[in-house]
Amino acid sequence: MMIPVIDMKKFPGQYTEMLRASQEWGCFRVVNHGIPNTLLQEMKSVVKSLFDLPLEIKRRNKDAIPGSGYQQPNEANPLYEALGLYDIASSDVVQEFCSLLCVSTHQRDVIGRYARAIHGLGMEIAGKIGESMGLGDAFCKGWASQFRINKYHFTPQSVGTTGVQIHTDSGFLTILQEDENVGGLEVMDHDSSSFVAVDPLPSSLLINFGDIATAWSNGKICNVKHRVQCKEETIRFSIATFLLGPKDDQQVEAPSELIDAQHPRLFLPFTIKDYRKLRESKEMHAGEALSLVRANATVT
Numbered sequence: 298m299m300i301p302v303i304d305m306k307k308f309p310g311q312y313t314e315m316l317r318a319s320q321e322w323g324c325f326r327v328v329n330h331g332i333p334n335t336l337l338q339e340m341k342s343v344v345k346s347l348f349d350l351p352l353e354i355k356r357r358n359k360d361a362i363p364g365s366g367y368q369q370p371n372e373a374n375p376l377y378e379a380l381g382l383y384d385i386a387s388s389d390v391v392q393e394f395c396s397l398l399c400v401s402t403h404q405r406d407v408i409g410r411y412a413r414a415i416h417g418l419g420m421e422i423a424g425k426i427g428e429s430m431g432l433g434d435a436f437c438k439g440w441a442s443q444f445r446i447n448k449y450h451f452t453p454q455s456v457g458t459t460g461v462q463i464h465t466d467s468g469f470l471t472i473l474q475e476d477e478n479v480g481g482l483e484v485m486d487h488d489s490s491s492f493v494a495v496d497p498l499p500s501s502l503l504i505n506f507g508d509i510a511t512a513w514s515n516g517k518i519c520n521v522k523h524r525v526q527c528k529e530e531t532i533r534f535s536i537a538t539f540l541l542g543p544k545d546d547q548q549v550e551a552p553s554e555l556i557d558a559q560h561p562r563l564f565l566p567f568t569i570k571d572y573r574k575l576r577e578s579k580e581m582h583a584g585e586a587l588s589l590v591r592a593n594a595t596v597t
């Protein structure tokens with residue numbers, strides 16, 4: 298079984314397939330997405346070198362929102378290391394990240410170009426999802442993107458274990474540039490609840506929908522469950538951009554066009570910040586926290 302592939306050059310012809318994929322799978326691959334393969338490769342090599350920086354430099358990458366900064370391998374998660382920033386839509390934030398890590402002029406240039414291109418692609422895909430539902434593409438204007446680069450140090454002992462536990466992403470959509478050489482990512486097939494391996498497809502990008510997409514779409518879009526399995530003793534890199542949703546005090550709320558007598562409002566309005574807090578405090582990382590913001594639920 299293969300996850301759907303959406304050709305970004307073939308719109309409007311792909312709207313139906315894009316909507317179907319977001320509802321049935323909660324994920325799809327995009328090809329012809331407009332980000333040159335050279336930029337993907339340049340970014341990948343910059344990412345590798347950032348992890349080679351001395352620990353005291355990496356530690357300068359502090360959290361702007363919980364979990365957005367440097368994550369050092371620790372006892373609970375000895376194989377995993379991450380750097381990141383919030384918000385990739387702000388060139389000032391991107392520049393500050395580069396300055397803190399003392400990157401070279403070339404690396405700064407690559408990170409800046411990647412940031413603009415990947416945030417732009419996230420907005421374009423979100424806009425097309427809106428279009429595919431007849432809502433236009435303006436609803437996601439001003440949304441923020443969190444950015445995270447991941448390094449997995451898979452050891453002989455970790456082969457056969459899970460590198461990233463089963464979870465959904467909390468935001469609206471995630472663009473994942475996977476390791477083109479090392480597989481291991483698996484998504485859950487909604488119908489059978491079985492995991493399907495997502496093998497890397499060079500120069501494509503993977504789109505995953507998260508909890509906010511489910512709430513915003515009044516339950517139409519599937520928040521895909523996924524995990525990373527360790528298949529071999531190796532180093533694996535991935536680059537994730539999370540288009541989160543409305544900023545600050547703005548609330549996540551399904552547009553009125555999606556609500557009618559047959560489709561009553563399923564979720565209470567909530568802010569991203571409150572929702573993320575709820576997910577963390579209840580340790581509900583696989584979409585369960587949505588049940589706590591159901592219109593008919595009482596949050597305890």
Ligand SMILES: O=C(O)CCC(=O)C(=O)O
Binds near residue numbers: 445466482
């Ligand atoms: O590393 C990957 O391929 C997936 C990472 C992931 O699911 C995440 O960062 O949310």
Ligand SMILES: [Fe+2]
Binds near residue numbers: 464465466523
């Ligand atoms: Fe994820």
